Amino acid sequence: MRKFGDDSAQLDDRLDGARGGEVGILERSGGGPAGRTLALLWRNRRERTAEAVPPRLGRKPTLDLDAVVTAAIALADVQGLAAASMNGVAKALGVGTMTLYTYVPSKDELLDLMVDQVLGERExxxxxxxxxxxxxxxxxxxxxxxxxxxxxxxxxxxxxxxxxxxxxxxxxxxxxxxxxxxxxxxxxxxxxxxxxxxxxxxxxxxxxxxxxxxxxxxxxQSNDAWWHERNDLWETYFDVERHPTMTAIWNANGYxxxxxxxxxxxxxxxxxxxxxxxxxxxxxxx
Amino acid sequence: MRKFGDDSAQLDDRLDGARGGEVGILERSGGGPAGRTLALLWRNRRERTAEAVPPRLGRKPTLDLDAVVTAAIALADVQGLAAASMNGVAKALGVGTMTLYTYVPSKDELLDLMVDQVLGERExxxxxxxxxxxxxxxxxxxxxxxxxxxxxxxxxxxxxxxxxxxxxxxxxxxxxxxxxxxxxxxxxxxxxxxxxxxxxxxxxxxxxxxxxxxxxxxxxQSNDAWWHERNDLWETYFDVERHPTMTAIWNANGYxxxxxxxxxxxxxxxxxxxxxxxxxxxxxxx
DNA sequence: TCAGTTTTCGTAGGGTATACGAGAATACGC
DNA sequence: GCGTATTCTCGTATACCCTACGAAAACTGA
CATH class of the missing domain: 1.10.357.10 (Tetracycline Repressor, domain 2)
Known part of the structure; x- marks a missing residue:
């Protein structure tokens, strides 16, 4: 993570486009990486700042941020967090890996967005x-x-x-x-x-x-099966004298x-x- | 992790060497991967099974398991868990990366050994x-x-x-x-x-x-500095009406x-x- | 000395994130 | 209708990760 430089001029441009008034969000916030992440996190609550004005010029985007975040969450839900790699998410969305970086500055930021999204799902x-x-x-x-x-x-x-x-x-x-x-x-x-x-x-x-x-x-494998696989523990290694309370609780069926x-x-x-x-x-x- | 097959004939041999009586530990335990991990975890408590008999034949090992585990822990302590890569640990010990696999079946197992080691450090x-x-x-x-x-x-x-x-x-x-x-x-x-x-x-x-x-x-960066970096949150995004209790606690200096x-x-x-x-x-x- | 055994570790292959830059697509001004 | 500026797309390359495989080195006992 963050092994290389932290340039990301692409995304700065994108966020400058979503400006509210005279001055872009990033300019108002000093343009730091924290400001950029906040802008992404709060993208759906723009009432308080201004409407998100999509840029008129240039090629039309094929995705939007919500699609990326949602796809990453779905992938992690079903196949585990490791499956939500940039490559994996891109494949699921049918785009090239690097395309994701148009929408998200880095994997870390994507994780932040995923987390806040699911935190907000609670009713x-x-x-x-x-x-x-x-x-x-x-x-x-x-x-x-x-x-x-x-x-x-x-x-x-x-x-x-x-x-x-x-x-x-x-x-x-x-x-x-x-x-x-x-x-x-x-x-x-x-x-x-x-x-x-x-x-x-x-x-x-x-x-x-x-x-x-x-x-x-x-x-x-059930948890029971997992313990059963460690049967040796009790037969070979476990010392009853060293673990009298565990033994007592076991005998009293306390587990x-x-x-x-x-x-x-x-x-x-x-x-x-x-x-x-x-x-x-x-x-x-x- | 565990992407490839799970052969590790090397280590089975090593553990068969540490036998106690007629039958090797792994044979007695069915030879499953759980049995192998247990044998490594309990290596320093051999009294209950038998003395570890190092093999007489073949090239002498330059390290032992404790050295590997200790080095990995030291590295993770100082430079973070990511620094305790197989490569990193090997470099710290002055051996080739693959040499570690003589002592530990996989990175996962090494992590298990690190964890149990530090759990046992508590007095x-x-x-x-x-x-x-x-x-x-x-x-x-x-x-x-x-x-x-x-x-x-x-x-x-x-x-x-x-x-x-x-x-x-x-x-x-x-x-x-x-x-x-x-x-x-x-x-x-x-x-x-x-x-x-x-x-x-x-x-x-x-x-x-x-x-x-x-x-x-x-x-x-101190936690205070981290929050200060997110100054925008309060100025731009935070809605007092939506968060009356947070606001009240803040005003009462409750944080x-x-x-x-x-x-x-x-x-x-x-x-x-x-x-x-x-x-x-x-x-x-x- | 040599065979058998064990350890060492270079190489290769598939994974990860992401910097860079070329090319494609779109909108505006003329 | 035609540049041109702007934006998005994404192939390639780099630097990591873990680890399977197999050849070579080191050691013991015969």
Whole structure:
């Protein structure tokens, strides 16, 4: 990634075309790469800036950005993130590989766009829209929408969430979660950390869940079969004296079966305990 | 990964050499790839099987498996996971790239070995060894050791933990955490799910923290500077009406500064709330 | 000394992202 | 209707990635 220079005059031109008034977006924003990425992320919310005016001159484009992003997502959903290579996406769209670079500055940027797109797919009520009355039900809604998102797009779990795409999808998700946490009436700082703790757990647990199911599907090997393949572990290497608690839990059947219901129960257990802990703060306050 | 056939007769031979008695490990285990990986993971715990007998015949090896794994870890620590390519590791060791395949069947296996190695670096008391008396202090120990591990090896956060390497390092970590959770006297099933919830949170939060610090180091750009680069967001795209809670928290200074102390506080807040929730279960029981 | 065994590693082949530049397609001014 | 400026398309080349294959080197025991 970003091994070579970062020229991309092509795309600058394209974005200068989408100008709103006298000055192009990139000029107004200093033209940095962050400004360019923001312009792409927020392309569908142009009301606040200006209408996107497509350039009149030159050859007509055969695609648009949405088509590229959508194709990349579809490919990653079905065949895994590795299949969403520039080559793969181009082939799926029936164009040459390099054609994609007319629409997207780099693979990294494409990933950002994919991520924000699917983050925005979650059906979360905006401000003023009807939502569950109870605090926990509001969080539950967030949790279930996020889980469903990860299940639809398991590749999400393999993308780093530090310095994420700051697009409409991500912001809508955060706004909803924060507004749900705000119901508790905690101080602003605690409201934010509570929301942070919840995303940390939900994103991680939902990602693991989705990835696990995906691996079962793509390898055709159930998790049980995978463990069974490691039968040697217990017979040859595992030392009961060194692992008394694991042994005890095993003997008490504490590991559960590998069913989806058991995984679901684990997921909910962790989230419920976390919410219990957060809720307890308000009880002490009043 | 694993694009081509999976022959690796070379390594089978090597492991057959490390036999314990009449029958080679791989024969006893059916010779599957899982058995081979287990043999490599547990190479330093041969007491339970037999001594590793190095082959007398043939050219002497210039390296050993530990040297390869250690070099790969060192490279990933300093230069990032991408630097730990087969080529990169070989260069660091002063050998040809393909020489590594004498010691490791594939890059995937090398990653497994790296992961189990660093998991085992955590200084967690084994069964019978002295440990903190209080339950929370025991968890705290696990949490801090794990955080330190992620800080030393930020690349860990970018490796999937589904179907992890089932080696001595991973098992020691799980044993300790489970034994700490067992103190609470919950049913076996709940003890396990509680431990699962804790790892989910700790691994994720510690990984994010470590990755964030690493990105600040390697890009030379602080998180504050990164946000500042996205100044446009607020000026051009952000809609206050659509994001009232974010706005309110911002105005109440609820996002905190980007200092390490603030991140530490967030981390602890989430973990403490989770532990509160788990602990509350025992209160209801008695 | 030589045969058998093991390790070393160059080469080749298929994958990845992307810089560069030539050519095709379109719109506008004349 | 004809340049010409502009824009999009995409083949080629470069620098990486992993690893199969096979020849040569190094070592042991007979």
């Amino acid at each position: 979360l009520p905006g401000p003023g829209e009807p939502r569950p009355a109870d605090w926990r039900d509001q969080i539950e809604l967030y949790s279930e929408q996020t889980r469903a998102m990860f299940r639809r797009h398991p590749w999400l779990a393999r993308i780093s969430t530090i310095r994420p795409p700051v697009g409409p999808g991500m912001l809508a998700g955060r706004e909803y979660l924060l507004s749900a946490c705000a119901v508790l009436g905690l101080p602003a700082r605690q409201t934010n950390t509570a929301a942070l703790a919840i995303t940390t757990y939900v994103d991680s647990a939902a990602g693991l869940e989705a990835e696990s199911e995906q691996v079962e599907r793509t390898t055709g 559960g079966d590998g069913t989806r219901e058991a995984a679901d129960e684990s997921y909910r257990f962790g989230l419920d305990r976390l919410l219990d802990g957060i809720e307890a703060l308000t009880a002490n306050q009043s | 967690l008391p084994g069964p019978g060894e002295p440990r903190p008396a209080d339950w929370r202090d025991q968890i705290e120990l696990y949490s801090e050791q794990t955080r330190a591990m992620f800080r030393r090896h930020p690349w860990l956060a970018r490796i999937s933990t589904i179907r992890p390497p089932v080696g001595p390092g991973m098992l020691a970590g799980r044993e300790y955490l489970l034994s700490a959770c067992a103190v609470l006297g919950l049913p076996a099933r709940q003890t396990n799910t509680a431990a699962l919830a804790i790892t989910t949170y700790v691994d994720s939060a510690a990984g994010l923290e470590a990755e964030s610090e690493q990105v600040e180091r390697t890009t030379g 905190g500064d980007g200092t390490r102390e603030a991140a530490d506080e967030s981390y602890r807040f989430g973990l403490d709330r989770l532990l509160d929730g788990i602990e509350a279960l025992t209160a209801n029981q008695s």
